[in-house]
Amino acid sequence: MMDPIILMDWAGFAIRWLHVVTAIAWIGSSFYFIALDLGLQRAPGLPAAAHGEEWQVHGGGFYHITKYMVAPERLPEHLTWFKWESYATWLSGVAMLAILYWAQSELFLIDPEKLALLPWQAIAISALSLTIGWLVYDALCKSPLGEQPTVLMVLLFLLLVVMAWGYNQVFTGRAALLHLGAFTATIMTANVFLIIIPNQQIVVADLKAGRAPDPKYGKIAKLRSTHNNYLTLPVVFLMLSNHYPLAFASRYNWLIAALVFLMGVTIRHFFNTKHARKSWPWWTWGVTAILFAACVWLSALGTQRLPDDxxxxxxxxxxxxxxxxxxxxxxxxxxxxxxxxxxxxxxxxxxxxxxxxxxxxxxxxxxxxxxxxxxxxxxxxxxxxxxxxxxxxxxxxxxxxxxxxxxxxxxxx
Structure with missing residues (x-):
């Protein structure tokens, strides 16, 4: 009879592999379309409803891409949807969370020095907490603050810092950062599943019915897509953090996570500005280096070690x-x-x-x-x-x- 630990480890490996592959597909398409959108150019001869075009070369061929801010005059026969990359990443991530943390909650999830929980209680907190961020964030986006993108991003950052601190009060350091990543990824996938795709489906339905689509749906979808773009790199860090005790075992792991979110902003600001052909904001490299140095310094101040009794x-x-x-x-x-x-x-x-x-x-x-x-x-x-x-x-x-x-x-x- 096969040792169940062997089966569990291979199941975890398979799910992790799937999670990484789907995450690469999702992140790749996200980065590509943000760069494409920022690099669009106005040119003579574009259709009246077109926002801009881009010429690209790759794999031995040339590509001519035109973006319509709202929609073309008629629906094309073939339309490619970019959604399953996001769904598969989130579903495989939840499966990995269940296999590695819920099924082994007493080993990897529960920290009795912080909060003495029964396994079912820890699992319930884990599962329910993932929905909190989306509910708060979605309410903020739909409020008048939705018209103030900078303020909205600051509030989202504060929400993430609060959750980082909260997770660290309940779970092991390793589980705290992993859950913060899952919390953030849930917001990102919910953006795709509940906002971006439904809004695009409304536009498609209007085109099929011969109605002029409302431009507000594209505007809302672009805002959520931009948020996802800035959250991507921190989520990758949090996915990998369980391999690095200097990140998760520090008593200041929640502050390290907060600084990583800021690094995500500075790095993406550099590339987004570059792709928009506005400038090359090299200052972001210096800021990112300072933030990273602060993470290193915080990690050296002490780890979270349980007493030896x-x-x-x-x-x-x-x-x-x-x-x-x-x-x-x-x-x-x-x-x-x-x-x-x-x-x-x-x-x-x-x-x-x-x-x-x-x-x-x-x-x-x-x-x-x-x-x-x-x-x-x-x-x-x-x-x-x-x-x-x-x-x-x-x-x-x-x-x-x-x-x-x-x-x-x-x-x-």
Whole structure:
């Protein structure tokens, strides 16, 4: 019988792969159309309803693109819709959230030092919180503030900062930044699903019925598309943040996230201004570098580490600490891993524990049970190149201990 942990890891890998591929498609089309829109030129001979044109060369061919601000006089026979890239990215992201965080909430989602939650409570907060941003943001866009794009962007930024702080009060640092990314991506996808596409469908329906489409629908859709453009780069950062403890494990991770959103604005401002052929605002590079340096500085001020006492363990983690075979696993980890994975590493050249993962106490080993099982039990990924000579018997002891604690009835390899 296949080990369920192996199946879960491969399922997570497959969903992550799908998520990355669809995100590339969505981000690519978003960046392309913003650049195209900003670079449009007025030229003699354009149809009366046309806003501008652009000539491009790619892949050995030339492309002539014309944009209609509202709509052409008649509906073309073939019309390509750009929507499934966004939908697939969000759906695969939610699936990944469920597999990696909801199904393993006691390991990756719940931080008992912040808020002692039952798994169902943590999952409910996780799921419901994703809708809050869209409801507030959509209400702001539909208010008179919708006519003041700069004010609206500032309010959206404040909303994101508040949510970053709030997530950090409830979840683990890793889960907090991941949820902030999901929160932002939900706003972006809802923009596509509930505003941009429906507005375009209204215009198409008017064309089919022989009516003149109302230009307000295109204006609204463009505003939401522009917001998505500025939010894209921070969301990519948040998607990747779970691989970098200096970002998520800092007690100031919510401030780091806020600065990353500002970096998204400065970077996109440079490219959007360049594509509009207005200027090359090189000052944005300096501002971005300063913001990044501030993130580095904040990360060095301290990490969020749980105390090494047993009271900080969740029920699942406590079960690992009390499981048969724990003593043998502790001896193996202490002997083969703690020269690097310790509060004060002894391995030459290593100043802080890799991934900020210290394994120098019973509580720390119990918290990292799944990582130890996958990295040193199921595979020989750790220690790297087996530099500390972990024996096959020690790896077998890790597998037996984890399976006993996890209640899995899996045949030995």
């Amino acid at each position: 047993e009271t900080a363990l969740t029920a699942t983690q406590a079960r690992f600490a009390a499981a048969p075979g724990f003593d043998a696993v502790r001896d193996a980890v202490m002997g083969r891993c703690t020269m690097c994975h310790a509060a004060e590493p002894s391995w030459e050249g290593i100043v802080t524990a890799p991934r900020h993962l210290a394994l120098d106490s019973d509580a720390a080993i119990a918290r990292a049970a799944r990582d130890i099982y996958v990295q040193a039990g199921l595979t020989d990924a750790m220690p790297p190149a087996n530099v500390s000579y972990m024996e096959p018997e020690e790896r077998a002891a890790i597998r037996e201990w984890f399976r006993a604690a996890n209640g899995a009835q899996v045949a030995s390899n």
